[in-house]
Amino acid sequence: MSAILSADDLNDFISPGVACIKPVETLPAAPPQPSSNEDEVILDGQQPSSSAKANAPAEISLTDCLACSGCVTTAEAVLVSLQSHAEVLSVLDSAPALKVVGPDATGKLAVEGLENEDARLFVASVSPQTRASLAAACGGRRSEQDAGRMLENLLSGSNGLPSGGEWNNGFAWVFDTNVAREATLVLGADEVLGSSTPGVAAPSKPILASSCPGWVCYAEKTHPHVLPHISKVKSPQALMGTLLKTTLSRKLGIPPSRIWHLAVMPCFDKKLEASREELTDEVWEGSGQPGRGVRDVDCVITSKEILMLAESRGLSFFDIPAEPSPARSPAVFPDEKLRHFLSPRKNKDKPPRTAGTSGGLLYHILQAKAAQIPGSEIQINRGRNADVVEYTISLNGEAVFKAARYYGFRNIQNLVRRLKPARPSRMPGGKPFGSARRPTGKSASLDYSYVEVMACPGGCTNGGGQIKVDDPIILERKNFSGKPGPQEQKDWLAEVDEAYFSGPESEAAAENGGRNGDDGGDAAVGGMSHSYIHDTLAHWSEVTGIGLDKLAFTSYREVISDVGKEITDTERVVQLAGKVGGGW
Template sequence: MSAILSADDLNDFISPGVACIKPIETLPAERSTDSSNPYEVTTEDKAAASQPRAPAQISLTDCLACSGCVTSAEAVLVSLQSHNEVLTTLDAHPPLSLPWLEHDGTNGYSNGITHTSNGTTNGVNDYHTAEGRLFVASVSPQTRASLAAVFSVSEAEAGNMIAQLLGGPSGLRGGGLHGSDFTWVVDTNVLREACLVAAAEEVSQALTPSARTPTTGSEGALDTTPKQPILTSACPGWICYAEKTHPYILPHLSRLKSPQALTGTLIKSVLCQRFNIAPSQIWHVAIMPCFDKKLEASRSELTSSAWLPDHDLSQGSVRDVDCVITARELLHMAAARNIPFSSLPRTPIPSSQRTPFPDPRLDAFLFPPSRRKNQNPVAGPSGGYLYHILQTCQAQNPGSEISVSRGRNADVMEYSLVRGSETIIKMARFYGFRNIQNLVRRLKPSKISRLPGAKSGASRRPGASGAAGNEGAKDYAYVEVMACPGGCTNGGGQVKVQEVEDVRAAEGTHAVNGDAVISKPGPKEQKEWLARVDEAYFSGSDEESLDGDGDQVMTDNDGPTTNGHAKEDDIVNGISRSYIGDVLSHWSDLTGVDAQRLLYTSYRKVESDVGKKKQSDVERVAGLASSLGGGW
């Protein structure tokens, strides 16, 4: 369990369930070896002296298989997916040797290992083949913004410092048993652009008259089209809440994977194919703003079983994202290796020291020479799904304008695309569980009275009238839903205002740029701190500089990410739809996997046995026999 993940972090606005059945169910049955009289009465002294039970263990996968509670990952005390897990894995496995030989099925080579006629290797790199790992990391822009605010640097400089820690000469490779570090550090903003384009396409298809409505029993399936209003699926806290408590929401959920999940799928599917290595030899850590992302990484749908052929799954499925840590855990990881994070170079790793990704086209896509800034503040701090979709609609409706109005609080916003007096499309943004609960109540199917002569309309509920009621919510074409108030920059794993001084003191930096030292910060100070994180997220330097090799460094750029392959009328908010489409098609061709299996996922209703009468062995056997056509 991470040392920073404790009961003090229970701030997700949902109370945890009172009954967790998984630890009890997974405990082995205790076998009695006592040969004493079975009719003897046991005293308290004898009971106290008996062997204590082993402590119950609970994993994130257990949590996803049970709806006994609806809290997000902050409320689950777990022993996996922490910074200690990252360091332990680096110490346990040496890095795979480079360069590797691409396997073509005939040359007898696989990752530098010569196979003889008896199927054995030449023994030179057996250790690396069996125990070696290829380490890859992905970093979210919200994490970079949090650290940028702490150390008063730009978001791009914070990203360079993270890359230096994970893969630079003064980073993790300087310690540990094998000097292992991360071969590639991917910016999830690159895959986010692919998600934005795919999300706009999904909404466009869902709003066509010929869109197929999910049938009963297929809600949440990968090959179905979500129904209006389409709800964002990038927030795992929100997804977990919907699956466990409001299954009627499943037909509305976007089937699109999150940037974290899509990054994991691309990394493992491509490296597995290009280097002919098992997915288990690729270890991917994601650095994210909230603990809920740990739950997402544990989903059984986001594993190699979704994209590997059946005959390649003999060793079992492997998660696309092996571990998730947060901004605070990243700092703890650096401290555990005695690396002052603030002293790390703020410049990128020189290109001469960078290992190219094994496909030139994907290498240019994942590691462009310059990157765009994050979207403007009106798009929000959670990736800008809604705003990109709205801008895509605007590009298809010349002369239209975007109208924005605030709801009952700052975390509820309504967006309309209008042309004159005509409203073309409406969308909304709901952040924070208090607002989400209002949204799901509005989308709840109306109950029809069974009394003779009763009206067949909706049953009366508070707020079930007008634009704020049931029909008002259904008028939205798309709703961007995020569990955290204020969006992803306010994730539970970000550095909080009360921790800033402790972090700086540990780094030996203390107050920066005249910051006042606050002994007991309150809600006002936290709000001001979040504004600074948002400022770091939305701002960036437009300057370009050169690294030690004379190469252009990773700086912010407002230009389109097209690499010269797009036409001007194809660009929406600086993103070329045709270029993204070509890259995704190339990825599909390279791996031999249909694009739908790579880009989309599924959801399911999670049911619990908590509070239900347990079935006896006789009843279970009778039910099984009946289902097989037999019976008693």
């Protein structure tokens, strides 16, 4: 989302589009705009009011906005617009960066530049969906791995962002969020299969995925009855942010406020996730309760904004070399075991297509459950469309485990309706009514143990922040004679998916290096050792002195939306001021 909204005009109301989450009939009509307004915000397909015809309106597409309860509030829009490529450059150019030097003869690291109170240590993490989108935008000339190296060179190489700006600052480390994803896969499988973490209460069955912030926002605002079902495991973005902030602050002896973490994601909603009060140092270091502390993820930009970030420094992302920068000397990560965990693994198996493009949590849970039941088989049953798929693990023809995949809000609506509890009848002796009173079989979702829920049809490679077929760079490369339609977008998404799943075939026994090696007889699931992940997480907890219940898990709460309510400008300003420091 571009920063087209500001705090100058907080009395606007962005009404829902035709295919929005909540029907338009449930919302009151938008109040007429005073003729004195200088600007008017309209949506795609709407006509500007007569009072604003003389001015050029700012257009916002709901497909690029927040997947909230039926509208995008002003405060949320401003909150998201604060995280942008311009903010990245502003922070980089604000003061000289902190530098990690060493180790010295005793093996200790030191941090230079602490005397400048504005100086910070810069670290970044990049999602595989972003790399796939950028690889496809290269016209098939680059693989996802190539796009990852290009991103690393942009963020930290001598010919990237550090080549410009007042202080020539770059990022000390650029990590792959896939390593955090592996931890969420293991913790998610433990949660579903009954191996709970001390201090963390298991969600109610069926357990619903929590890594999609658009879906979580929708549930918190409109369907609080499903919150007890949502997985408490942090998303890969959130987990990576907590791991970096806690480890670096503890090992280097600097406060988390001196560490600035950038996440590159496929989704605009990830900006809103980064602003949650549950994902700050107030939870893991302060009171243990959500609060307006230091964020674990300071800024989120999307795949599209990477191109804008490069252009702002006078660079073309597509001209950045895919080979490691010879002049780059990355800092030494201060913990050896976590350094091995965060380092990319060579000869790593690419995920199978059946795992999907959203991290493969459902696939991993199915594989882990099937491994517990020798002789079992996984059956797949496609639902009413390609974004609804049901999975059954059966033994000798009898179902022992059921799960499903629900992508896209149209399908999510059907899911939450089935989970809605029955309401008692007001008539004396009347039967309860609602979804929960349906006979078994007509409410199949209640039989699921786990449901992978994602807001975007097709999964995370189709996120709102991804490069689209109608973006100028792709229009130029594709030489379309006219405006690309749905089929062209579908073909483009197939190219992105191909980049996401592509990669060199690896050996059956992957190069271990202490990562997936001898693990006491623990069988790897999908090429991943659960015991290695558990051991690494336990080491992380020991290093930081914080329990895993605070490090790796989060919480949710009902959010009272202000849609249709009379709220003064003063109240909106107070809300916005509170949200700038963390929270919704």
